[in-house]
Structure formats: C-alpha cells, structure tokens
Amino acid sequence: MQALRNIGIIGRITMLEGARKQVFHVLLMVAVVMIFGSTVLAHFDDKVQAKMLADLSLASMFFVSAAIAITITVTGVPGEMEQKTVYPVLAKAVTRSQFVLGKFAGAMGTVAIGMAVMALAFVFVEWWFLAGHIDFAVLYVVPFLFLETAILAAISLALSTVCSWPLAWFLSVIVCLVGNVKFQLYASLMAKHPTPFNKAAISGFYHVLPSLESFNFKDALVHHMTVPNVYLWQTALYGLCYTAAMLTLASISFRRREL
Amino acid sequence: MTETAIHIAGFRKEYPAARRKEMRLAVNNLDLDVPAGGLFGFLGPNGAGKTTTIKMLLGFIPATLGDASLFGVPVEDPAARRAVGYLPEQPYFHKFLTAQEVVAAHVGFAGAHGRAAKEQTEALLRRVGAYDYRTLRLSKCSKGMVQRVGLATALAGDPKLLIMDEPSSGLDPIGRKELRALLQELKDEGKTLFISSHLLSEMESLCDRVAVLHQGELVACGTPGEITRGDDEIAVLLDGLDETESLAREIATLGGSLARQPETRGIRLVAPAAALYRVMGLLEQRKARVISVSQRHETLEDAFLRLVGSTGH
Structure with a gap:
C-alpha cells in the first residue's frame, strides 16, 4: 500500500511540475490552435471537411501528446539526478522502481490533462462547425492514442536511464517515427535485402520495435469503419505488455545507476 | 547496552579516475560505530570522503567493499531508511513546487496521509520557520529559505536518525543560531544526529563524539575531549x-x-x-x-x- 502511495506522490510531483512548465502550455496551445485552425478549410464540402477536421485534429493530438510525453520522461530521471532533487526522495524508504514508476505515472498524468483539453477542443469544434454532429468513435480513438503515447513515454524513460537525455530524446523520436511506419518499412527492407543475415536482422528489429501504427484508429474514425472488438482488446493488451516491459527495463537499469 | 545507530565495517569506495583505466580511492577501510542518541560530528577536509560515505549509507552508491547497517538493517534494504531523515549540503527541490507541497510529499513518503499528513506538514513548516512562505514557489525562495524547507523534509516522519551534510550552509547568523537551538532540541529528544560539517567551532559545543576523515581514512574518533590534546x-x-x-x-x-x-x-x-x-x-x-x-x-x-x-x- 505504501509502495503505491509513494508512486502516487512522485507521480503527483512530476505532474504538478510538468503542468506548470511553460513548454507544456505552449505545446497545448499549438494543438488547440491547430484543431481550431482546421475549420478554416471551409471551401470543401461537408464530408471532406469532416474528414479533414478529424484527420488534422487527431494528428495534432498525437504529435503534441508524444512531444509532451517524450520531453517529460526523457528529462525526468536525468534531470532529477543532475539537479540532485532525487536525493531527498530516495533518502526516504522509496525504492528506485517506485521512483521510475512514479515518474512515468506523472508524465502520463500530464499527458492525460493535455489530451483531455485537446479532445474537448476537438469535440467542440466538430459540434460547432458540423452543425451538432459528434462522432463518438473518438471515445476509443483517444484512449488508444493515450496508450500509444504511454509506450513512447516508457521507451523514453528506459532510454534516459542508460544514455544522456539528448541522445535518449533523439532515439525516442526515431522510435516514434519508425514505429508508425514499421509495417511498410519492414516489407520494403525485406524486399531490398534478401540475404538470410539481413532478413534475420530486419526481423529482429521488427519484433523489438513497437507497432505504434496498430494504435492509430484515425482512419477508422475518418472513414467511419468498424473496428472488431477482438482487435481492440489485442491491441490494448499488446500496448500494456510493451509498456510494462519497458518500465521493467527502466527500473532494472536505474537500480544499477550510481547517484 | 547502547543501541548502534550506524555501523560501518570495512567501507571502501573506488571510482574510475579521469583516465578510465585507473581507479581513485575515495574511502578506504572505514570502520565506524555511531551510538544511538547524541550528536556525532563527521569531520574532514574537502575530498576526504565524507559525502561518499553518506551516499553509501543512504544506498545512493554501492560500496566497493564492506557493509553497513542503520539500526541493524543493512543499507541495501530500503527499509533501513525508514528511520532516517537526510539533509543534503544544498537541498534541491522541484522549483515549480511550493514549500508546503514539498514537505507534504515527504510526510507522505514517511507514511502519513489524510488529515494527519496535513497537520504534520504544518507543524514541520512552523518548527523550521518556513510556515510564512509555505505557498511560495521554491523558485522564488532564497537559499536560506530552501535550506529550512530541506530541514523540514528531513524531519518528516519523526526519524530516529538525522544525517545532515553541512546543515548551516546558506543560513544567516540568525538562522544558524536557530539551527543550533533546533539541533540541541533534537538531541534532547533522544535523536541521533550524524552531521558532516566544516564549522568546527559550532560542532565542538554540540558534538558528543566526532570522527575525523582524511584522504578516505579515519584518522581519529572519540569525544571532542579525547580528540583534542587534554593538557593545557x-x-x-x-x-x-x-x-x-x-x-x-x-x-x-x-x-x-x-x-x-x-x-x-x-x-x-x-x-x-x-x-x-x-x-x-x-x-x-x-x-x-x-x-x-x-x-x-x-x-x-x-x-x-x-x-x-x-x-x-
């Protein structure tokens, strides 16, 4: 029970700190401006307009959420070590795993606040601009965007415990980009490099990198497609397992660090 | 029999030197027993290995050799730190948080929650003289004010052992006088105070026992009367x-x-x-x-x- 409380306290501190930073407000403002800005495409007919509105808004939500998550997690642990704020916390009966999980929880709390603001802006814009029409598919699209961001945050956190924060940030952005085009990239590389060694290496990377594209239900929302429940559950389970694995690696790595 | 608050046996810490192939010895073969109750001064010039020893005691860094325990619990076990309050030389906290938020978090780490946590937080802020600026963000506080907040976090959970690294650093003369009074008060309450300091004149009047560390090795340990030459x-x-x-x-x-x-x-x-x-x-x-x-x-x-x-x- 105390372990959960410790995680909660560290999470709350991280969230308060994150939510009070100007960079968070700026990123959030950029996203809201982009969501409202997508309504200026008034010269298209209503159907195209609705699709573009959803497409642009969800893309803004993902990129801003990913930027917030990566920025907070990648600087979280190294920043605490550099600024020595980690000492008073770990001098209490707080384990390093609790510290790592708390930092993750706090980062995701900040992302959740940002995502809630952006989702409300999106729903309001849809309702106002499309004469009262609201697509309720947003209710599952946004949670999956959140899960995708959680995977990225966990990867950034794990990377930040083994390398410097600029390198961790750079690698996280690469993972974010590659993870979103993984299937196409895999097919293309397999066709270009058919030797067994290359195939094994490509296949290895394919399985280690997260399939972030699986969490993208933007097209389903835009084109009003129905996504099978089984697929949704499988994707959610994959996301949770991947996040848990990354957090375990981050905890193990941070336990070995000399402060 | 007197309880031992800190027991160190054969502590040794080696760091990679600037040239990675060589190792730099920070602490060597340190044996130390700090009895429970009273004020123990941990003295030594800069680079003597005091902070390294404290870091090993708190589990921040592992010892290359040797082991230690706090009230009988090995330092590798986080439970050993349940009875410990720590004040670093320059306590750094999240600058976007207020003094109250920081102290409340540490009260929470010590196991208090709800109304009790709120009351303890207020009591601690009053005790260290930080109550008046409790809602001020730490980024707007002076070094001395942050030091007081640090002291409050160290006292959260009413620890039996307080490890302090230069506690009067950043305090003005009034703050130092108040700190001396607080240390005396804590000593009278039966707490064990393990203080690393350079202010030897202050330590002399407060310490029950002192240890002197030099180049990573213990060169003297005992009461101030035993350490100083007895004959005038x-x-x-x-x-x-x-x-x-x-x-x-x-x-x-x-x-x-x-x-x-x-x-x-x-x-x-x-x-x-x-x-x-x-x-x-x-x-x-x-x-x-x-x-x-x-x-x-x-x-x-x-x-x-x-x-x-x-x-x-």
Whole structure:
C-alpha cells in the first residue's frame, strides 16, 4: 500500500511540475490552435471537411501528446539526478522502481490533462462547425492514442536511464517515427535485402520495435469503419505488455545507476 | 547496552579516475560505530570522503567493499531508511513546487496521509520557520529559505536518525543560531544526529563524539575531549635574554620549547601548564623580562588541523 502511495506522490510531483512548465502550455496551445485552425478549410464540402477536421485534429493530438510525453520522461530521471532533487526522495524508504514508476505515472498524468483539453477542443469544434454532429468513435480513438503515447513515454524513460537525455530524446523520436511506419518499412527492407543475415536482422528489429501504427484508429474514425472488438482488446493488451516491459527495463537499469 | 545507530565495517569506495583505466580511492577501510542518541560530528577536509560515505549509507552508491547497517538493517534494504531523515549540503527541490507541497510529499513518503499528513506538514513548516512562505514557489525562495524547507523534509516522519551534510550552509547568523537551538532540541529528544560539517567551532559545543576523515581514512574518533590534546599549554613571551641555549635544554626537559620570534625580536616559550611555576622559577633565575603569559587549550579546530595537516592535503 505504501509502495503505491509513494508512486502516487512522485507521480503527483512530476505532474504538478510538468503542468506548470511553460513548454507544456505552449505545446497545448499549438494543438488547440491547430484543431481550431482546421475549420478554416471551409471551401470543401461537408464530408471532406469532416474528414479533414478529424484527420488534422487527431494528428495534432498525437504529435503534441508524444512531444509532451517524450520531453517529460526523457528529462525526468536525468534531470532529477543532475539537479540532485532525487536525493531527498530516495533518502526516504522509496525504492528506485517506485521512483521510475512514479515518474512515468506523472508524465502520463500530464499527458492525460493535455489530451483531455485537446479532445474537448476537438469535440467542440466538430459540434460547432458540423452543425451538432459528434462522432463518438473518438471515445476509443483517444484512449488508444493515450496508450500509444504511454509506450513512447516508457521507451523514453528506459532510454534516459542508460544514455544522456539528448541522445535518449533523439532515439525516442526515431522510435516514434519508425514505429508508425514499421509495417511498410519492414516489407520494403525485406524486399531490398534478401540475404538470410539481413532478413534475420530486419526481423529482429521488427519484433523489438513497437507497432505504434496498430494504435492509430484515425482512419477508422475518418472513414467511419468498424473496428472488431477482438482487435481492440489485442491491441490494448499488446500496448500494456510493451509498456510494462519497458518500465521493467527502466527500473532494472536505474537500480544499477550510481547517484 | 547502547543501541548502534550506524555501523560501518570495512567501507571502501573506488571510482574510475579521469583516465578510465585507473581507479581513485575515495574511502578506504572505514570502520565506524555511531551510538544511538547524541550528536556525532563527521569531520574532514574537502575530498576526504565524507559525502561518499553518506551516499553509501543512504544506498545512493554501492560500496566497493564492506557493509553497513542503520539500526541493524543493512543499507541495501530500503527499509533501513525508514528511520532516517537526510539533509543534503544544498537541498534541491522541484522549483515549480511550493514549500508546503514539498514537505507534504515527504510526510507522505514517511507514511502519513489524510488529515494527519496535513497537520504534520504544518507543524514541520512552523518548527523550521518556513510556515510564512509555505505557498511560495521554491523558485522564488532564497537559499536560506530552501535550506529550512530541506530541514523540514528531513524531519518528516519523526526519524530516529538525522544525517545532515553541512546543515548551516546558506543560513544567516540568525538562522544558524536557530539551527543550533533546533539541533540541541533534537538531541534532547533522544535523536541521533550524524552531521558532516566544516564549522568546527559550532560542532565542538554540540558534538558528543566526532570522527575525523582524511584522504578516505579515519584518522581519529572519540569525544571532542579525547580528540583534542587534554593538557593545557602556557605560552610566555620574553625579552632581554642573550643566552638561550641552556634555558632551551631545561625547558625541553619539562616538555616545552623555546623559539625566537624574528618579527618582535622576542622569544616565545611554550610549555605544559602544569610546569608553569617551574618555568617561572627558571626565568626568575635568568632575570628574563616577561612580556606576557597566556594559557591555551587545544580546540577541535586545532586538533583537526593537527590531524589532517594545515593544508588539509
């Protein structure tokens, strides 16, 4: 029970700190401006307009959420070590795993606040601009965007415990980009490099990198497609397992660090 | 039998030096027992290994060799830190948080929650004199104010053992006076205070026991009275003596010494206080003109400088 409380306290501190930073407000403002800005495409007919509105808004939500998550997690642990704020916390009966999980929880709390603001802006814009029409598919699209961001945050956190924060940030952005085009990239590389060694290496990377594209239900929302429940559950389970694995690696790595 | 608050056996810490192939020895073969209750001064010049030892005690870094326990619990176990409050030399907290938020978090880490946590937070802020600026963000607080908040976090959960690294750093004279009073109060409550400090005159009046660390090794440990030279000395300034060789021999038999002072053209005689009358008798025989006689006792600072060398290197 105390372990959960410790995680909660560290999470709350991280969230308060994150939510009070100007960079968070700026990123959030950029996203809201982009969501409202997508309504200026008034010269298209209503159907195209609705699709573009959803497409642009969800893309803004993902990129801003990913930027917030990566920025907070990648600087979280190294920043605490550099600024020595980690000492008073770990001098209490707080384990390093609790510290790592708390930092993750706090980062995701900040992302959740940002995502809630952006989702409300999106729903309001849809309702106002499309004469009262609201697509309720947003209710599952946004949670999956959140899960995708959680995977990225966990990867950034794990990377930040083994390398410097600029390198961790750079690698996280690469993972974010590659993870979103993984299937196409895999097919293309397999066709270009058919030797067994290359195939094994490509296949290895394919399985280690997260399939972030699986969490993208933007097209389903835009084109009003129905996504099978089984697929949704499988994707959610994959996301949770991947996040848990990354957090375990981050905890193990941070336990070995000399402060 | 007195309980042992801190037990260290054979602590050794090696760091990779600037050239990665070499290792730098920060602490070597350190054995130390700190009894529960009272104030223990952990002294040493910069780079002596004090902070490294504290970091190993708190589990921030592993020891290369040796082990330690806090109230019998190995330091590797986070439960060992349940009874510990720690104040780093310059406590850093999240600057976007208020003093109240920081202290409340530490009260929470110590296991309190709900109404009890709120009451404890307020009591701690009042105790260290930080209540008036509790809603101020730490980015707007002075170094001394942050130090007080740090003290409040160290006291969260009413720990039995307080480990403090230069606790008066950043405090003004009034703050230092209040800190001394607080340390005395905590000592009277029966807490164990393990303090690393350079302010030896302050430590001398407060410490029950001290340990002196030099170049990673323990060079002295005991009560301040045991560390300082017990016998007082007298220093006599003389004038009008032409022949000093025979006097110097006789003074040496009494355990003293004689030295000419080029700047005053006088002679300085130092001898054990117990030999005062015999020294005076010798001076009277030689009709020496006594300019001044003073008695001095070795302070902790004198002892520290004697033990580590005046440069500390």
